[in-house]
Amino acid sequence: MENRPRLSTLLDYLEVFQICDSTFPIGTFNHSFGMENYLHDRKIKHTPEFQQWFENYFKSQFKYGEGLLTVLCWQALKAGQIEKLWEYDEIITHSTLALETRNGQKLIAKQMLALIKQMYGEIKPLDTYEKKIKKGELAGSPAIVFTIFAHYQKMPLMDTFLMYGYSIGSTMVQNAVRAIPLGQRDGQVVLNNIIKLLGELYPEVEKLDGSYLGANVPGLELAQIKHETQGSRLFMS
Amino acid sequence: MDKKYDGVIEMRFLPRNGRTIAQKLYHKGNSRISSVIPTTENQLPYYFLISTGGGFTEGEQYQVKITLEDNAHAVLTTQTPNYVYKCDNLRQTCQETQIKLGQGAFLEYYMDEVIPYKNAYYRQFMDLDLAEDASLILTDGLTSGWSPDEKPFQYRDVGMRTKIKVAGKLVYNDYLLCTPQVDELAELGYFEGYTNFNSVVLIDKNIDQDFVKKARAVIKLPEADVSFGISLLEENGAVLRILGYDGYTNRQIQNQFIEFYREEFKGCAPLKLRKNDRAYN
Numbered sequence: 373m374e375n376r377p378r379l380s381t382l383l384d385y386l387e388v389f390q391i392c393d394s395t396f397p398i399g400t401f402n403h404s405f406g407m408e409n410y411l412h413d414r415k416i417k418h419t420p421e422f423q424q425w426f427e428n429y430f431k432s433q434f435k436y437g438e439g440l441l442t443v444l445c446w447q448a449l450k451a452g453q454i455e456k457l458w459e460y461d462e463i464i465t466h467s468t469l470a471l472e473t474r475n476g477q478k479l480i481a482k483q484m485l486a487l488i489k490q491m492y493g494e495i496k497p498l499d500t501y502e503k504k505i506k507k508g509e510l511a512g513s514p515a516i517v518f519t520i521f522a523h524y525q526k527m528p529l530m531d532t533f534l535m536y537g538y539s540i541g542s543t544m545v546q547n548a549v550r551a552i553p554l555g556q557r558d559g560q561v562v563l564n565n566i567i568k569l570l571g572e573l574y575p576e577v578e579k580l581d582g583s584y585l586g587a588n589v590p591g592l593e594l595a596q597i598k599h600e601t602q603g604s605r606l607f608m609s
Numbered sequence: 610m611d612k613k614y615d616g617v618i619e620m621r622f623l624p625r626n627g628r629t630i631a632q633k634l635y636h637k638g639n640s641r642i643s644s645v646i647p648t649t650e651n652q653l654p655y656y657f658l659i660s661t662g663g664g665f666t667e668g669e670q671y672q673v674k675i676t677l678e679d680n681a682h683a684v685l686t687t688q689t690p691n692y693v694y695k696c697d698n699l700r701q702t703c704q705e706t707q708i709k710l711g712q713g714a715f716l717e718y719y720m721d722e723v724i725p726y727k728n729a730y731y732r733q734f735m736d737l738d739l740a741e742d743a744s745l746i747l748t749d750g751l752t753s754g755w756s757p758d759e760k761p762f763q764y765r766d767v768g769m770r771t772k773i774k775v776a777g778k779l780v781y782n783d784y785l786l787c788t789p790q791v792d793e794l795a796e797l798g799y800f801e802g803y804t805n806f807n808s809v810v811l812i813d814k815n816i817d818q819d820f821v822k823k824a825r826a827v828i829k830l831p832e833a834d835v836s837f838g839i840s841l842l843e844e845n846g847a848v849l850r851i852l853g854y855d856g857y858t859n860r861q862i863q864n865q866f867i868e869f870y871r872e873e874f875k876g877c878a879p880l881k882l883r884k885n886d887r888a889y890n
Contacts, residue, residue: 415797428798436786467782469848471840511843587768587784589792590751591801594850597838601825 384525391484391518392539394546398483398514403476404547404607405429406595411551412602419558422548426541426562429592430569434540436587437464438515439577442536444585445519446529454497457516458504460585465511467586470596472609474511481505481512488521495524533577534570541566551606615669616640618658620685623678628652631683640671648684650878657688664692665731668700672707675718679711679740686719686882690856692755693723696730696765706735710743715875719882722750722807722856725764727757733769741776742814744875745846746867750807750859751785753800761804762789773812780845781810803836803852807859811870812846820874821847827869833858839866 390396407425410416416425430439441460448456468474485502488495497520505512515536522532545559545566554562599609618640621633631654634642643657658673665671677683693702710716725731739745751769753761766788773781785806787794794800821841828837835853842848849866853859871877 410797415801421797425797428792428796431792432786432798436784462779463782465843466779467784469781469783469840469842469850474843583770584784584786586782587770587786589787589799590785590806590850590852591798594836594838594852597840597848597850598836600838600840 381526384527385531388522388525388527388535391488391521392535392542394539394543396487398480398487400480400543401547402607403480403609404551404599405433405473405476405544405609406470406592406599407544407548408551408605408607409595409599409602412604416552418552419554419562422552422554423562423565426544426548426566427569428589430537430541430566430573432587432589433592434537435573435577436580436584437467438513438540439533439537439573440580440585441513441515442519442522442533443529443577443580444582445516446523446532449497449520449523454500457497457501457520458510460582461510461513461516463582463585464513464515467588469593470600470609472600473596476609477514478512480514481517484514484517485512488517495521497524529578530574533574537570537573538567541570547607612670614638614672616660616671617674618642618672619674620656620683621676621678622654622681622683624680629654629681629683631656639669640673643688649881653682653684653880655684655686655882657686659688660691663689664694665702665704666694667696667698667702667730669702671704673704675706675708675716677710677714677716677743680713681711682715684717684719684880684882687721690721690752691723693725693729693731693764693767695726695728697728699730699765701730701732703732703734706733708735708737710737710739710745712740712742714740714743715745716743717746717871717880718748720747720749722752722805723767723769724752725754725767727755727763729754729764729767731764731767735771737771737773738777739773739775739812743775743812745773745812746809746870747771747812748807748809748863748867750805750856751787752806752856753794753804762787762794762800765790771810773810775812775814775845780812781842781848783808783810800852801836803854805851805853805856805859807851807853807856807863809849809863809866810846811848813870813874814845815874816845816847817841823873824866824869827873828862828865831858831861835859835862837862
């Protein structure tokens with residue numbers, strides 16, 4: 373990578389960053405991943421509770437789920453072990469016990485695949501992944517799609533993890549601004565704290581092996597399950 | 610055996626003349642199996658799994674192996690909650706369980722919750738391998754633990770992983786990981802002020818969204834403050850999750866869900882487990 377001109381390297385980054393933007397139209401604005409259930413139960417009312425929930429989401433479900441997925445998938449791609457990605461898809465899908473969260477991930481993955489294809493044409497591993505999803509062999513995970521693309525764009529491992537984490541952070545903050553009495557400014561302060569948290573999480577996630585994939589904690593999971601039967605709702609999950 | 614275990618249980622069940630018999634009941638070290646306990650359901654084998662020390666001490670390793678041959682049906686429970694004592698020297702206590710169910714087999718395994726003492730460091734790994742039309746009821750749970758000062762979440766690190774495969778394909782990978790020395794477990798996302806977490810997983814190829822809807826309608830809300838939900842798995846089953854303040858309330862919800870599945874869905878006779886509820890609250 374040292375020999376590649378700086379301009380082209382930065383353009384590669386911008387192209388990956390485009391996918392991290394909270395306005396990238398892949399349906400992420402439809403999902404709160406359980407957060408809306410805390411609004412419904414009046415457990416999240418304002419910024420402090422949202423920040424607490426959000427940081428804990430990153431410290432557990434993201435750390436052992438999508439965060440670890442970006443690390444494991446990047447390492448597998450580097451080693452040329454593409455079949456490991458399909459195994460990780462199976463593990464993450466069956467670790468996600470809430471139906472709506474699973475369905476949300478599938479929809480986002482599908483739309484992310486379609487839009488990347490529209491912009492870049494066929495990228496071999498993504499094409500294989502899409503075919504396996506269409507055949508019903510795999511469910512589809514946005515973190516796996518993202519990591520394949522980031523690796524294709526020659527992103528290093530740490531950069532891939534951090535950018536994906538940022539994309540989850542910025543998207544969820546936008547969703548929270550719509551749903552909670554949370555101002556855009558407060559939202560950015562929360563996101564800024566998430567950026568710092570990602571810096572703390574990376575060295576820990578980098579050391580984890582695949583056996584930890586899908587680990588979770590009770591509250592987050594239960595809120596995602598309970599969202600299914602919640603009366604009024606703005607989000608699909 | 611390449612690994613030294615402090616307690617081993619091996620059980621094998623097979624059908625004979627229209628009922629299930631225990632073909633193998635083996636125990637070693639600190640693990641015991643009760644004698645067969647009569648059930649209300651005719652001739653259904655029912656056993657307690659017993660830990661003679663009353664709990665697991667630091668660094669101990671336990672192994673449980675359960676096999677149900679084709680069409681066998683058995684009910685197993687732990688006798689008491691699984692107390693995991695302090696691990697002051699950072700040596701991990703561990704229990705590994707391997708379960709195999711043949712075609713048409715039905716295992717009901719009612720494990721009580723894990724109660725970790727102050728500084729406990731525990732791992733529980735369960736691997737279940739089911740034939741395509743086998744069915745399973747599996748319960749477990751985790752509490753805020755026990756400590757001399759009665760403050761919750763004084764344990765070090767508890768991880769409980771359950772992997773279920775049906776016909777060789779992964780259908781359930783549940784890994785509950787709680788690290789109270791790093792995370793604030795009373796906060797949103799973790800235990801959220803509650804102290805008792807319980808889980809029921811049902812594996813049955815006939816379970817669908819309609820079952821989930823009916824099960825939700827059947828459960829009567831207790832008066833106590835408790836949070837619970839049921840969701841359909843990606844394939845072959847459903848899960849119930851409960852966060853509450855006491856084991857008794859959680860078990861009331863758990864039992865209604867299990868009874869609905871056993872009696873309405875499987876057509877089994879009601880089962881009253883002869884356990885003293887107050888003894889393990």
